[in-house]
Each structure stands twice: as structure tokens, then as C-alpha cells.
Amino acid sequence: MSFNDFVTCPINKNHRPLRGRLDTHLVRCCRALDTQQKKKMVICPFNETHSVSAAKLLDHIRNKCTCNVSNFVNDMKELEEPKPSLKGLDNAPPPKTAECEDDWDLEPDVGTYKPLHNCDDKLVVRSIKGQSRAVRQEFRYNERRRFAELKDK
Structure with a gap:
């Protein structure tokens, strides 16, 4: 066991649990918080071991989250930006469908199996x-x- 096996608790900086026990520690640490502190803390949607204040969540996701969230960040940017109108697509033809001779709704004339x-x-x-x-x-x-x-x- 080395010093690198320990991580800093995101809720209480004085806590230093083992990396493998961080999930268990966070559950206990969250129980110990009072209701006002619980309201201020939010869990990162990409990694439940990241617990940040609600005001800093967007900054955490954009800049500090170590998870591979680049795709999600790009999606968030697209949600914030206004979408261009889709003019000209109203007159587009409907998608082609394949015709089938079988009628799957008709039941065959087969008796029950006894x-x-x-x-x-x-x-x-x-x-x-x-x-x-x-x-x-x-x-x-x-x-x-x-x-x-x-x-x-």
C-alpha cells in the first residue's frame, strides 16, 4: 500500500480513504452531512465519485471532470446554442418503405396443441x-x- 492508493474525499477534504473504498466512503460521508450541506452538493452525472457544489457543477463538467466526457460537453454546447431553422425540409419526400406481401396480422387456421x-x-x-x-x-x-x-x- 502506497501513498498513491489514498484519495481526497470531495465532500470533506480532511478525509483520505483508499481509492477502492471511495464509493463506500462517499455514502457514509453524505449521511453525515446536515440537510443544508446536502442541498448544496451535487453528484457529477458522469462519475458518482465526483461531488461538487451545485454552483460549480457546470464548470466541473466542462473543465475539471477527468472522465471521458468530451462528447457530452459538445452535446451540452449544442443545447445552449440556438438551433438554425430547418427551412426547405418541409417539402422533402417521405422516406421509402419496403413493400411486403406477407400479412403478419392474419392468424393461421391452426388448432391448439394438445x-x-x-x-x-x-x-x-x-x-x-x-x-x-x-x-x-x-x-x-x-x-x-x-x-x-x-x-x-
């Missing part, structure tokens, strides 16, 4: 659960008879 009826004429072992003992015994007897008939075919 697995027990589908297995009646095949050598498939079926079981029954959740029934009384007498019903299970009768089901097994009928299954043995069904298997014998299918083997004879």
Missing part, C-alpha cells in the same frame, strides 16, 4: 401426478393397454 391427444398414437411414456391412488392405478393400467395395442400394430 400434448396428451398428440401422444395417444405414439409410444411415449406418460405419467400422471397430483391424483388419488386409484386414479393413478387406473391410468397406469390404461397406459399398459395402450402400449400393447401400439406394439401389435
Whole structure:
């Protein structure tokens, strides 16, 4: 562990937590603040370990934030500048759409799938659960008879 492993807390400059524990420290440090101080502090939208005052947030994002926020800063500049009017685009043709012969809204004429009826004429072992003992015994007897008939075919 070296001195470089420690970072300065953005909320309280006297705190020096380990770099890996900064997230946990910030949660505890924010709990210790009173309500007036909490109202003044804002978390950076690009890195939650950056906590700055609300008045300095825009300056922090533009100049001091070490995260890769250049794309976002350019987007913010575009939002601040007035956009030019889009004259002449009102008469533009609508985008081309591909025509399709299939009608996906039509439902096919297919009956519902009934697995027990589908297995009646095949050598498939079926079981029954959740029934009384007498019903299970009768089901097994009928299954043995069904298997014998299918083997004879």
C-alpha cells in the first residue's frame, strides 16, 4: 500500500480513504452531512465519485471532470446554442418503405396443441401426478393397454 492508493474525499477534504473504498466512503460521508450541506452538493452525472457544489457543477463538467466526457460537453454546447431553422425540409419526400406481401396480422387456421391427444398414437411414456391412488392405478393400467395395442400394430 502506497501513498498513491489514498484519495481526497470531495465532500470533506480532511478525509483520505483508499481509492477502492471511495464509493463506500462517499455514502457514509453524505449521511453525515446536515440537510443544508446536502442541498448544496451535487453528484457529477458522469462519475458518482465526483461531488461538487451545485454552483460549480457546470464548470466541473466542462473543465475539471477527468472522465471521458468530451462528447457530452459538445452535446451540452449544442443545447445552449440556438438551433438554425430547418427551412426547405418541409417539402422533402417521405422516406421509402419496403413493400411486403406477407400479412403478419392474419392468424393461421391452426388448432391448439394438445400434448396428451398428440401422444395417444405414439409410444411415449406418460405419467400422471397430483391424483388419488386409484386414479393413478387406473391410468397406469390404461397406459399398459395402450402400449400393447401400439406394439401389435
